[in-house]
Amino acid sequence: MATLEIDRVRKAYGTMEVLKEVSISIGSGEFLVLLGPSGCGKSTLLNMIAGLEGITDGQIRIDGDVVNDLSPKDRDIAMVFQSYALYPTMTVRQNIEFGMKIRGIPAVERDKSIREAAALLQMEHLLDRRPSQLSGGQRQRVAMGRAIVRNPKLFLFDEPLSNLDAKLRVDMRTEIKRLHQRLGTTIVYVTHDQIEAMTLASRVAVMKDGIVQHLDDPQVVYDRPANVYVARFVGSPAMxxxxxxxxxxxxxxxxxxxxxxxxxxxxxxxxxxxxxxxxxxxxxxxxxxxxxxxxxxxxxxxxxxxxxxxxxxxxxxxxxxxxxxxxxxxxxxxxxxxxxxxxxxxxxxxxxxxxxxxxxxxxxx
Structure with a gap:
């Protein structure tokens, strides 16, 4: 578990400003959802936390340490993407194990971590299958398992459920919620789906045009939206x-x-x-x-x-x-x-x- 501080962070591509002095403080074990439409800056912000995008101005701190200039591998984070990014020729076990192998973790520890992650995600029976033999929801579980075995300070999810059908999205929301309750990890989760935000988050940051419009408990965002944009964006049907x-x-x-x-x-x-x-x-x-x-x-x-x-x-x-x-x-x-x-x-x-x-x-x- 870790704290995360996003302090007056800006991102610009030439004269185009994508993020405009975003400041968010995330407590240890908190589940923060960045919510907004395409182009609002939420995925850019997530990539900056991960170290995949540079920062124009401001600071990002993990457990109090400034990570602006740290490479992704040195930030102790794990990321789950919209695309599962699994190796098609490897089994589920090998996909989960691969990162640990690269880091030189002994075989006994690797096996123990795989078994624990598989039990947590209820996929012990899938370990010897290849990705082509799995459903979309099962593939996303494997991607999550690969992140879990790293035991990172911070989990980052970039629209992980967008490729799933409606029923699978509901099932996987429950899995992610259950995972957070069991592990108590700090999670930053990006989505454009306000139902996901309401059901998963301990706090929601509603974004528009690179600005956080409202940051609060999901029920407060729903009942007392900060402005008309938030009122219309959160809720189905809208306010x-x-x-x-x-x-x-x-x-x-x-x-x-x-x-x-x-x-x-x-x-x-x-x-x-x-x-x-x-x-x-x-x-x-x-x-x-x-x-x-x-x-x-x-x-x-x-x-x-x-x-x-x-x-x-x-x-x-x-x-x-x-x-x-x-x-x-x-x-x-x-x-x-x-x-x-x-x-x-x-x-x-x-x-x-x-x-x-x-x-x-x-x-x-």
């Missing part, structure tokens, strides 16, 4: 972002949203600090509501009237689409509780409503 206003109503401060055919929808009881109330009262805001923040209203409960346009049954719930504040909104409702072409009375869980400044798109606290 609804609805133009509205903060107004004084009969029951105190209310959120008011214009409807395309005239009239307004109002939500009272949104949690707003006194400072935000003074600053934004009577002004436009962006109202963030997760799909599960809507529910069918009980009798006597404050509700908005929604004309359901489309429904998408998913099995455990139904996604209902309607227009609110002039934009399309998605509500996650109970199965068969809504039908296209009908009106529905929907309640909003105001405690989970998040407000954003319409100019900066930063969350209003």
């Amino acid at each position: 609804n972002i609805i133009p509205g206003r903060l107004v004084d109503g009969a029951e105190g401060l209310e959120l008011e949203m214009d409807e395309p055919k005239g009239g307004t929808s109002r939500i009272s009881g949104a949690a707003v600090s006194e400072a935000a109330r003074r600053r934004y009262a009577g002004r436009p805001v962006l109202v963030g509501i997760r799909p599960e923040g809507f529910s069918l209203a009980e009798p006597g409960q404050q509700a908005i009237q929604a004309a359901i346009e489309v429904v998408e049954p998913t099995g455990p719930d139904t996604l209902a689409m309607f227009t609110m504040g002039g934009v399309e909104v998605i509500a996650r409702l109970a199965p068969r509780s809504a039908q296209a072409g009908q009106m529905a009375s929907l309640a909003v869980e105001t405690a989970k409503v998040v407000l954003f400044d319409p100019q900066t798109e930063i969350r209003i606290d």
